Amino acid sequence: xxxxxxxxxxxxxxxxxYVDELQAMSLTPIRHPKTRHNLMxxxxxxxxxxxxxxxxDYMELCHVLDQCQPDAIVHLAEMPSAPWSMMNRGxxxxxxxxxxxxxxxxxxxxREKCPSxxxxxxxxxxxxxxxxxxxxxxxxxLEFRGxxxxxxxxxxxxxxxxxxxxxxxxxIEFACRNWGMRSTDIMQGVVFGVRTPTLPDESExxxxxxxxxxxxxxxxxxxxxxxxxxxxxxxxxxGQTRGWIPLQDSVRCMRLAIESPPDLGEYRVxxxxxxxxxVNELGAVVQSVSNEMGLTPFVANIDNPRNExxxxxxxxxxxxxxxxxxxxxxxxETLVGDLIADxxxxxxxxxxxxxxxxxxxx
Amino acid sequence: xxxxxxxxxxxxxxxxxYVDELQAMSLTPIRHPKTRHNLMxxxxxxxxxxxxxxxxDYMELCHVLDQCQPDAIVHLAEMPSAPWSMMNRGxxxxxxxxxxxxxxxxxxxxREKCPSxxxxxxxxxxxxxxxxxxxxxxxxxLEFRGxxxxxxxxxxxxxxxxxxxxxxxxxIEFACRNWGMRSTDIMQGVVFGVRTPTLPDESExxxxxxxxxxxxxxxxxxxxxxxxxxxxxxxxxxGQTRGWIPLQDSVRCMRLAIESPPDLGEYRVxxxxxxxxxVNELGAVVQSVSNEMGLTPFVANIDNPRNExxxxxxxxxxxxxxxxxxxxxxxxETLVGDLIADxxxxxxxxxxxxxxxxxxxx
Numbered sequence: 040x041x042x043x044x045x046x047x048x049x050x051x052x053x054x055x056x057y058v059d060e061l062q063a064m065s066l067t068p069i070r071h072p073k074t075r076h077n078l079m080x081x082x083x084x085x086x087x088x089x090x091x092x093x094x095x096d097y098m099e100l101c102h103v104l105d106q107c108q109p110d111a112i113v114h115l116a117e118m119p120s121a122p123w124s125m126m127n128r129g130x131x132x133x134x135x136x137x138x139x140x141x142x143x144x145x146x147x148x149x150r151e152k153c154p155s156x157x158x159x160x161x162x163x164x165x166x167x168x169x170x171x172x173x174x175x176x177x178x179x180x181l182e183f184r185g186x187x188x189x190x191x192x193x194x195x196x197x198x199x200x201x202x203x204x205x206x207x208x209x210x211i212e213f214a215c216r217n218w219g220m221r222s223t224d225i226m227q228g229v230v231f232g233v234r235t236p237t238l239p240d241e242s243e244x245x246x247x248x249x250x251x252x253x254x255x256x257x258x259x260x261x262x263x264x265x266x267x268x269x270x271x272x273x274x275x276x277x278g279q280t281r282g283w284i285p286l287q288d289s290v291r292c293m294r295l296a297i298e299s300p301p302d303l304g305e306y307r308v309x310x311x312x313x314x315x316x317x318v319n320e321l322g323a324v325v326q327s328v329s330n331e332m333g334l335t336p337f338v339a340n341i342d343n344p345r346n347e348x349x350x351x352x353x354x355x356x357x358x359x360x361x362x363x364x365x366x367x368x369x370x371x372e373t374l375v376g377d378l379i380a381d382x383x384x385x386x387x388x389x390x391x392x393x394x395x396x397x398x399x400x401x
Numbered sequence: 402x403x404x405x406x407x408x409x410x411x412x413x414x415x416x417x418x419y420v421d422e423l424q425a426m427s428l429t430p431i432r433h434p435k436t437r438h439n440l441m442x443x444x445x446x447x448x449x450x451x452x453x454x455x456x457x458d459y460m461e462l463c464h465v466l467d468q469c470q471p472d473a474i475v476h477l478a479e480m481p482s483a484p485w486s487m488m489n490r491g492x493x494x495x496x497x498x499x500x501x502x503x504x505x506x507x508x509x510x511x512r513e514k515c516p517s518x519x520x521x522x523x524x525x526x527x528x529x530x531x532x533x534x535x536x537x538x539x540x541x542x543l544e545f546r547g548x549x550x551x552x553x554x555x556x557x558x559x560x561x562x563x564x565x566x567x568x569x570x571x572x573i574e575f576a577c578r579n580w581g582m583r584s585t586d587i588m589q590g591v592v593f594g595v596r597t598p599t600l601p602d603e604s605e606x607x608x609x610x611x612x613x614x615x616x617x618x619x620x621x622x623x624x625x626x627x628x629x630x631x632x633x634x635x636x637x638x639x640g641q642t643r644g645w646i647p648l649q650d651s652v653r654c655m656r657l658a659i660e661s662p663p664d665l666g667e668y669r670v671x672x673x674x675x676x677x678x679x680v681n682e683l684g685a686v687v688q689s690v691s692n693e694m695g696l697t698p699f700v701a702n703i704d705n706p707r708n709e710x711x712x713x714x715x716x717x718x719x720x721x722x723x724x725x726x727x728x729x730x731x732x733x734e735t736l737v738g739d740l741i742a743d744x745x746x747x748x749x750x751x752x753x754x755x756x757x758x759x760x761x762x763x
Contacts, residue, residue, distance in 0.1 A: 043582055097490070128459070128509040137503075139568075147490040168486055169548035172543060179545070181534060181555065186714070188533035190555035193543065194571065202575060206501075206568040209556070213564060217708050217763060330674050352548070401579060 047086030047107055049093070049100065049116070052248070053137070054254070057123060058280020063251035063393045066263060066385050068234055071241055078243055078368060093141035099142060104152035111157040111297040112149065116141055117203070121165070122398045123253040123345075124200035128295060131199040133211075138203040139210070144215045156221040157300040159293060160211055162204045164282050164310060164355065166226060168195030169348050174355035177208075177224060197347055198400070215306035223296045227289065228282025228312030231258040232378050236287045246286070248382065251393040252344075257318055258283065259323070262379050263276040264394055265329035265336045266386050272395065275343030277319035278350035282312025282357070285374045291362050299363040309359040313367035326355045332383075346400040402446040404656060409448030409469055410463065411455070411478070415499070418616060425613035425755045428747050429595055432605055440605055455503035460507060466514035467618065472521040473659040479569075480504055483527070483560035484706075484760045485615040493561040500565040501572070508576045514738070520584040521655060522573055523604060524566045526644050526672060526717065528588060530557030531710050539570075539586060539670020539731035541665070547724035560762070574711040577668035583669075585658045588643025589651065590674030593620040594740050598649045605705040608648070609649050610744065613755040614627070614706075619680055620645065624741050626756055627691035627698045628748050634757065637705030640712035644674025644719070647736045650729060654722050661725040675729035690738045696744075708762040 040046050052072055058064060060153045071080075072090075079085045086107060091099045093116050117138040118124065124134040130379065140158070149156055167174045191212065196207040214220045233246050249255040250263035251399050261271045284292075288378075303306040316324065324339040329336055343349065361367075368374060402408050416436055420426060432440075434452075441447045447467060450645060453461045455478050468473075479500040480486065486496040498514045504522070511518055529536045536554065540713055545554045555573065556567040576582045595608050600729035610616040611736075654673050663669040678686065684700045705711065723729075 126505070131507055131509070135499075135501060137507065139497060143494055143497065144490070150529070168647075170543075170552060172545040175545075180533075182544070183537075184536040186534040190532060193552040193555055195552065196571065196575065197579075199572075199575075202568075205571055206564075209558065209564055209567055210561075213558065213561075215490040219763075263636070274440065395646055401581075 041302070043084065044297070045084045045086050049103060050093040051093040051324055053092070053118065055074050056121070057118070058249055058254055058390065059253070061083065061251055061253055063249065063254070063390060064388070065247035066250055066382055066388055067245045067248040068388070069245060069247040074243070077241055081117045084199065088318050093144050094137050097144050100148045103151055104148050108153055109156050111159055112145070113159045113293055114142065114145060115161050117161070118200065120253045121198035121200040122396070125198050125400055126398055134199050134203050139206055142207045142210060146211065146220070149220065150218050151164045152215070154218070154220060155303060156295065158211065158220065158225045158317070160207065160222055162202060162208055162224050162226045164226045164228050164312065166194045166196055166205045167192065167355070168197055169351040169353055170195065171352050174310065176310050176356050176359050177226065181367055193308040197345070212306045214303055216396065218305040221301045221303050222307065223301055224306065225296070226308060226310045228284045229256045229258060230286055230289050231256065232286040232374060233381050234287055234377065235290045245338065252359070252396040252398060257321060258375070260394060261322060261325040262375070262382060263389055265334050266382055267381060267389050267391060268334055269337050269391065269394060270337045271322045271325055271338035273322045273338060273340045274345060274396070275319050275340065277340055277350035278317050278321065279347055280315055280317045280353040282315050282355060283371070284309070284311060284313045284355040285371070288313050292365050294362065295363050295365055307359070308321060310355050310357045311360055312357060314371050317352065324372055324375055328372055329379055331374065332379060333345070344399050402444055405446065406659070407446045407448050409450065411451045411453040411465060413452065413454040413478070415480065418479070418611070419609055420616055423613055423615055425611065425616070425752060426750070427609035428612055428750055429607045429610040429749070430604070430747065431607055431609040436605070449738055453470065455506050456499050459506050460512045463514055466510050467708070470515055471518050471524065473521055473662065474507070475521045475655055476504065476507060477523050479523070479565070480562065482615040483562040484758070486562035487555055487560050487762055496561050496565050501568055504569045505572060508573065508582070511582065512576070512580055514579070517581060517665060519659065520582065521609065521658055522584055522586045523570065524586050524588045525563060526588045526590050526674065527563040528556045528558055528567045528570060529717070530559055531556065531713040531715055532557065533714050537674065538672050538718050538721050539588065541635055560709070568596045573666045577666055577723065581666040583663045583665050585663055586668065586670045587654070587658070588670060588672045590646045591618045592622060592646055592648055592651050593618065594648040594736060595743050596649055596739065597652045612751070614758040614760060619683060620665070620737070622756060623687040624686060624737070624744060625695050625751055627687050627741060628744055629751050629753060630696055630698050631753065631756060633684045633687055633702040635680050635684045635700060635702045636707060636758070637702065638711035639684065639702055639741070641677050641709055642679045642715040643711070644672070644677055644717060645733070646673060646675045646681070647730050650675050654727050657725050657727055669721070672717050672719045673692055673722055674719060676733050677715065686734055690734055691741055694738065694741060706758040706761050745763055
């Protein structure tokens with residue numbers, strides 16, 4: 040909004056419900072939606088908010104798109120947890136329903152109300168899995184038995200959640216190909232941090248920070264463990280390598296993608312991360328940063344509840360966003376330190392039994 | 402059943418409902434489910450039937466699997482029409498729901514009740530689209546920037562229906578990889594004919610034959626058009642090439658796959674077709690065969706309601722089924738002739754306005 044974009048939103052607040060059901064809570068005391076909405080109303084570029092579920096309320100979705108006539112739609116409205124999707128059949132199917140039907144409804148509503156708008160969809164680097172070859176950005180030129188074609192790079196997801204993202208990818212590519220829509224599909228690394236470049240640094244605007252096994256990622260869990268000086272629990276051998284990106288970089292990338300949209304009919308994929316770490320490396324970073332702050336957590340490799348390769352090749356491309364102006368934050372250790380510093384005031388809110396995993400993948 | 406296998410089934414009869422809603426009907430007068438069930442009861446290897454929807458009645462599904470303890474499950478219970486899935490948003494989402502939730506429920510129920518059973522799942526050659534390279538069977542060794550990995554061959558589906566099959570493919574592969582289940586995923590060409598190798602040739606056992614634009618395929622539509630001496634309507638230039646397989650071959654392939662199951666944890670893909678024809682070639686075959694029977698239809702290339710390449714490279718592998726004993730029927734013209742002969746007695750049941758397409762793809 041500080042860059043002159045007018046912004047409105049839709050949300051069904053399901054993340055709050057999911058975390059609540061797990062008897063976990065955000066480490067940062069995130070404000071009630073109404074309070075946040077009222078704060079935002081003071082901003083002159085704020086268009087408003089609608090309490091809508093993409094996957095159940097198609098009419099309201101159409102109404103909002105019709106009223107706003109957006110140039111770009113950032114789709115962050117998916118159930119985001121791999122472990123949650125793996126808990127049981129109900130969660131697997133709810134993940135498929137919320138994510139896929141939500142995205143399909145959005146595609147149909149855009150086609151009906153704003154077919155030229157740019158859909159910026161959040162996917163995940165986890166769609167690719169950990170292949171033994173380089174990972175291009177979404178599509179690539181396949182050479183096979185002496186012939187060539189530009190095709191989707193094969194996906195190999197490791198959870199029902201990640202699979203729904205793969206399914207979305209195929210559906211969105213088809214909508215671009217068949218209906219002439221345009222989309223940027225972002226294969227995002229693991230996001231961390233609570234600061235954004237645009238929102239004021241006041242507690243009323245604080246974003247949420249989950250550290251439980253479902254909605255907290257490794258970096259969140261490790262930071263929470265460091266703060267209460269519990270062991271930093273690396274799953275398995277810890278050679279699992281992933282891309283990581285600070286929240287402020289992620290938000291900057293979205294702005295850059297919106298300001299350089301793809302052509303009509305184009306389906307564009309960006310891999311989005313600032314750095315690569317194995318989980319062992321991440322554990323060492325959190326340990327060393329927290330040591331400097333006077334905290335003394337150990338690192339412990341525990342049984343891996345997931346089914347994933349613990350040692351593997353990993354070399355994803357990340358050129359698309361750089362070509363439109365993204366300069367990744369470089370001093371990641373400082374950003375991890377900032378995050379821990381931001382969290383320490385809320386230290387007493389940590390529910391310690393939520394720091395260890397219970398959900399088994401197999 | 403004639404090969405000594407005990408067979409039971411589940412069905413929600415949705416195909417009958419779908420066709421009914423379109424005000425179309427099977428050209429062959431297929432008997433009421435109860436009548437067919439009563440006929441089957443006379444066979445000593447018939448286990449029984451349950452009126453169950455895979456995607457809505459998980460409890461009954463579990464109960465049936467628990468009672469039967471099947472060695473193999475043949476999953477034919479999906480909404481099978483690409484045009485139907487493209488009609489509107491409701492049909493798109495119902496297709497996702499029926500096909501994907503149905504298959505997920507089946508995977509969870511098998512895991513719970515019969516985790517060693519072999520899942521024989523019907524996919525479609527349409528999952529691959531028409532790439533400019535050879536099409537291997539499901540998985541292949543990718544060589545990329547000097548490194549190699551065995552990965553899923555990229556899919557490029559051309560309708561919401563075909564996309565749900567791609568999604569199923571990814572979900573089933575994951576169930577095999579993560580839970581150690583076993584599956585044969587069959588990428589089937591277009592099936593034609595009403596005869597099977599096992600059922601007696603009597604009208605009480607007749608299988609259905611749809612020729613409308615949704616549930617009838619090109620070969621069915623062409624045969625129906627030949628019988629009433631209407632133009633055989635080829636969509637567009639007619640260079641669209643596909644694999645085709647007679648129903649009796651399809652049934653034989655299923656038996657062969659059941660009798661040579663994959664190992665536990667194995668996800669195996671077979672491409673299944675007996676021959677390849679372009680739609681122009683198919684039109685010429687139907688015309689020439691029907692000419693010999695004294696019928697004189699013309700062939701007409703009409704505007705293509707679909708969005709598909711009308712001239713393209715097409716070279717799919719088809720080795721897996723041959724390696725377990727499948728010998729494709731060779732005299733396909735005779736089989737098309739048999740089909741037309743089987744249909745002529747029901748000629749007066751053809752609803753002529755159902756022979757032309759109305760659903761636009763884009």
